[in-house]
Amino acid sequence: MGFGDDRHQEHMMHAGAAWLLIVAAIASVTADYIPLPTSSGHRASTAQLYSWPDLLGASIIVDDYCGNLANCSPDGVNYDNVISSACVTGMWLFYEEYDFGANALGAMEYAYGTNFCFNLNFVNDAASSMRYVGNREDYMANGITVYQYRSFKGMEYFSQYDVPVFPMNIRWWPPSAIISGNLSWTLYEFPYFEGRSVCLHARTDYNFPTLFLDDMAGISLPRLGSMSKGCQPRRTQVNLYPSQRSKGMPRRSSSPVSRIDGQRRSHPVLGSGSHSRRFNRTSVGRFVAPARRTTSF
Structure with missing residues (x-):
């Protein structure tokens, strides 16, 4: 070489x-x-609860259904009839009664936004159960939730897809409904998208598109047979009921509903969450009948 x-x-x-x-x-x-979390990971539904107003006192973070606030703390702390303020990300419903108002009784109020903090109104020191709305991992995902009773009480049926036949055993009417995301939905009188229909338009005037209909008795459908995404031409269009035009003011009735809108109302106190306690996901969301979550695939 x-x-x-x-x-x-x-x-x-x-x-x-x-x-x-x-x-x-x-x-x-x-x-x-x-890898960084996906966009949906940044939009997971969470609610931090406080025992005193203005985000003070004992605190826990909830990320799932809780049908009895006395039993949802991993430390065994009873939060039933204790919560006075909260910070929410996503859409959350708070009930005076257990199991999400399974008997259609009691007050409730709802709040939505991104890290939106507020003092509870109608269920201040009276909340016994709570649940999120829509897709837990992405609260902005398009979907519709139909509830058994007015004011979003009782059982529910959640779907992100067309529903050609609404299940016979949960064909409630008149129910209430919440649309998450910015997609409109059409409700039909009969299965397979037949009969009279009504289009529900999601609100798009805020950065947090959604639509809350706490009473669907007046939308001219005698029953709910099927649902589809989008709206068809020449359909009756429903945008908002008067109770949704209250611009954040509480609606007073025999079963009051308080609307708290994170895009139209701010709170002077921001929670740091430095001493909060998080739920173990296996300790919540086990509540079945009479208030169960039904999801279509």
Whole structure:
């Protein structure tokens, strides 16, 4: 082997060493790389609850259904009839009665927004159950939830897809409904999208599109047979009921509903969450009949 061959071999060894360094560097970067959460991860439904007004007192964070606030704390703390303020991300419903107003009785109020903080009104020191609305992992995802009773009480049926036949055993009327996301929905009198129909338009005037209909008795359908995404031409269109035009003021009735809108009302106190306690997901959301969540696929 001549001198030229030695130089060639030395060059190849240096090139090989450089390539190994590059591979090692890439492997190191890959090993240390942690992917960022998806957009839906940033939009998961959570609610931080406080025992006193203005985000003071004992605190816990809820991320699932809780049919009895006396039993939902992993530390065994009773929060039934205790909650006075909250910070919510997503859409949350608070009930005076257990199991989400399963008997259609008692007051309730709802709030929505992104890290929106407020003092409870109608269920201040009276909330016994609570639940989120829509897709838990992405509260902005398009979907519709139909509730058994007025004011979003009782059992529910949630769907993000067309429903050609609304299940016979939960064909409630007149119910109430909440649209999440910015997609409109059409409700039909009969299965397979037949008969009279009504289009429900999601609100798009805020950064948090949604539609709350706490009483659907006046939308000219005698029953609910099926639902589909979008709205068809020449359909009766329903945008808002008068109770949704209250611009954030509480609606007073025999079964009061308080609307708290995170896009139209702010709170001077912001919670840090530094001493909150988080629910174990296996300790909540186990509540079945009479108030159960039904999801269509």
